[in-house]
Amino acid sequence: MDVERDDLKALIEAILLVSAKPVTLQRLERVIQEGRRTIKEALEELILEYRAGNRGFYIEEVAGGYQFRTRERFTPWLKRLEGLKPPSLSQAALETLSIIAYRQPVTRAEIEEIRGVDVGGVLKGLLEKRLIRVLGRKDIPGRPMVYGTTREFLELFGLKDLSSLPMLKEGADEE
């Protein structure tokens, strides 16, 4: 009896692990094929257990379902994790990134002047990837935002700091 309850809890855990999205009670019922009361009770015990223990994540009741969520106090580390994701950078992103790296703080207009194309979408992507950030605004008419690179940028490219960027060849850019 008690073993069954324990097993039911373990099964719910497994379901929550596999499901990225919140799992509704109906869904649990369909998958487990036990009565709603039984499932709900096991689930509630499980929620309490996760809450009580010193665990890295807990069960959150969210969007009409249940979901594993990491504890907020670990967020600073987990953010680093995202920054460590294998990069997927388009050529356009890479070019834009290099302009920002060497010319920061730099405005969107300045980047577009160099690249000769609109970079709105690219900037948004780089901001989402946290490779660049808004450093502030430039004191010129329109007060455009200026962009700079982030810590994640350094991490991604294995740079100790910005001064470790290779020197830009002066003049003679074409060969």
Next chain:
Amino acid sequence: MDVERDDLKALIEAILLVSAKPVTLQRLERVIQEGRRTIKEALEELILEYRAGNRGFYIEEVAGGYQFRTRERFTPWLKRLEGLKPPSLSQAALETLSIIAYRQPVTRAEIEEIRGVDVGGVLKGLLEKRLIRVLGRKDIPGRPMVYGTTREFLELFGLKDLSSLPMLKEGADEE
């Protein structure tokens, strides 16, 4: 001290939860920024705890990293979850894959010699599934491509690394 260790374990849990792919020890080090020994010890404790408890999942050492995996006895229920795509591997694909796993880097001609049939289509399928990849070209006439297995291959079969493959039986034994 003990609290710190507990917290470290919880942090590792959180990292494993948010990572879709196996997390390497190096990655844990970079994210947590603690010594490798400390992390490894906490990790091993955590692995044992998961193994001992009646939990829905455990930590598997796979593809050079660590990953939460559901316990096999819950598979019949988990299969009912919508949106799961079971891997489809034909006998031809499995045989080709095992030849590549053991003989990499290996050319298509070498695989065909062993299997005695054309493997063009099978190779294409395996490449698409990212279970194999082109490692380069062999320095023989025609410079044929050579193939090897990927991290995804290890993940799919729950292998820690290539050395976890069993020794090939040499010659003389029939059942």
Next chain:
Amino acid sequence: MSYTVKLEIFEGPLDLLLYLIKKNEINIYDIPIAEITRQYLEYIELMRSLNLDIAGEFLVMASTLIYIKSRMLLPPSEEGEEETVEDPRKELVDRLLEYRRFKEAARWLVERPILGRDTFARSSLITEVEREKREIDLEESSAILLLEAFREVLKRASRERPLEITVSRISVMERIEEILETLSRRGTVDFLSLFPDRYDRSLAVVTFLALLELVRLRMVSVHQVEPFGRIIIKGVGCGEG
């Protein structure tokens, strides 16, 4: 002996040969080549009569078998000792053994706990969740972001209504209490919703100062779901934690 073929799909000629060897309980090191060749050709015949596609490799193997059979019929060559004469079957046997090793390896693989079949990990759908959970790092720049947003509020206020000097009816401390009270009730609050009266510039200033103070005291945290998106104020210690 009459022999009925159970029609199976074979991976190739080697696979078929291994099947015949096993079925007949033959020692692989001493294959009765005539009998195996007969059965092999029978199988090919059957495939042909069923109008099945016969891969070229099957036919190549058929001729190899016939060649070996004919070599076996030849008397041992006269010169040299018999030991140095290689068994005509050797090359084929080596190939069969090699292939069988990999078939066994394949069987070992398929018996592994296979991801997606026997065991599951977090699915690839997870990226969506990560995106939901993603929050901009505001540790250093939260004040700037607030300032940006605040500037927007003020700009709108001044654009939509002539500036008006009003005496603040509420102190920063009082506004802090109000905000905390809202947070304790709701956990989080949308930044802009703290500025309900877009025309009340002084209330906006007080609200903004109150927020800055709360950030400084680490009593609230500021979150932005996406760059330039909504800013959420979260009470520290509210909800989970």
